Amino acid sequence: MSKENLSESAHFRMLRLFISLNRIQDEGASPRYTSGELAELIGSSAELIRKDLNILGCRADGRGYKALSLQNGLREKLYLMKNLRAGMAGLDSWGSILIRESEGFQGIRICAAFDGSQNRLERTETRVALYPSYEIREVFEREKIRIGILASETALPEKNMMRMLEGGAKGIINLTSCPLIVPEEIFYYQADLSLGFYSMASRINGSEHKNPVEPEQRK
CATH class of the missing domain: 1.10.10.10 (Winged helix-like DNA-binding domain superfamily/Winged helix DNA-binding domain)
Incomplete structure (x- = not known):
C-alpha cells in the first residue's frame, strides 16, 4: 500500500x-x-x-x-527518497530569509531564485542561481524544476505562478497572503505566515484588552 x-x-x-x-x-x-x-x-x-x-x-x-x-x-x-528541484520568486520578505537557508530544507532543493529588481539580484549573496522574474518559465523548463515557491506579495504572485506552471511546475507553495486559483491537477499548499503573526498578535492583544491586569496585580 x-x-x-x-x-x-x-x-x-x-x-x-x-x-x-x-x-x-x-x-x-x-x-x-x-x-x-x-x-x-x-x-x-x-x-x-x-x-x-x-x-x-x-x-x-x-x-x-x-x-x-x-x-x-x-x-x-511517502515517496521521499529524493529531493525535488524548486524555484523561488521574490527575494524580499520571506525570500531573503529562505535563500540563506536554501540547503537545509527537507524534500526540496532550491536551485533557482527570481526577482523583478535587478538591484536586489545584484546585492543578494547566495550559492543559488539568480535570475530576473521574466526568465521563470525558461529556467523552470530548462532545469526541470517541479516546485514553485512564491515568497513575496510584491513580486506579482499570480503572474509568477503562471510562469512557473508554463515552465512545467507540478506544485506551488504560496507563502503570501494573496489567494490564488490553481488548476485542479496542480498540487498546492499555502502557508501565510503574515496572517499567522497578525492573528496571534490580535488574539493576545484582544484578550489582554478585555481582561486588563490591575496595577496591584502586577506587583
Whole structure:
C-alpha cells in the first residue's frame, strides 16, 4: 500500500511523524516506540497512528516500532527518497530569509531564485542561481524544476505562478497572503505566515484588552 490510500489528514500525520523521527535520529537516538508514544510525538492518538501505519504497510514487530526502520519505511512509502528541484520568486520578505537557508530544507532543493529588481539580484549573496522574474518559465523548463515557491506579495504572485506552471511546475507553495486559483491537477499548499503573526498578535492583544491586569496585580 502507499500514500494514495491515505486521506489528506492522515498524509499530514505521517509526514509530521517522519519529521519527528528525523529529529530523533539527528539527536543520535534509535529507540523503539509504541503507537501511543509515536502519537505523543505529533499530538495524535495511538488508534490513528496504528491505522495510518497499517495502511502504509509499516507494522510493529511485537515490541513496538524501531525508530530507524520506521523512518526508512515512511521515507519509501511517502515517496521521499529524493529531493525535488524548486524555484523561488521574490527575494524580499520571506525570500531573503529562505535563500540563506536554501540547503537545509527537507524534500526540496532550491536551485533557482527570481526577482523583478535587478538591484536586489545584484546585492543578494547566495550559492543559488539568480535570475530576473521574466526568465521563470525558461529556467523552470530548462532545469526541470517541479516546485514553485512564491515568497513575496510584491513580486506579482499570480503572474509568477503562471510562469512557473508554463515552465512545467507540478506544485506551488504560496507563502503570501494573496489567494490564488490553481488548476485542479496542480498540487498546492499555502502557508501565510503574515496572517499567522497578525492573528496571534490580535488574539493576545484582544484578550489582554478585555481582561486588563490591575496595577496591584502586577506587583
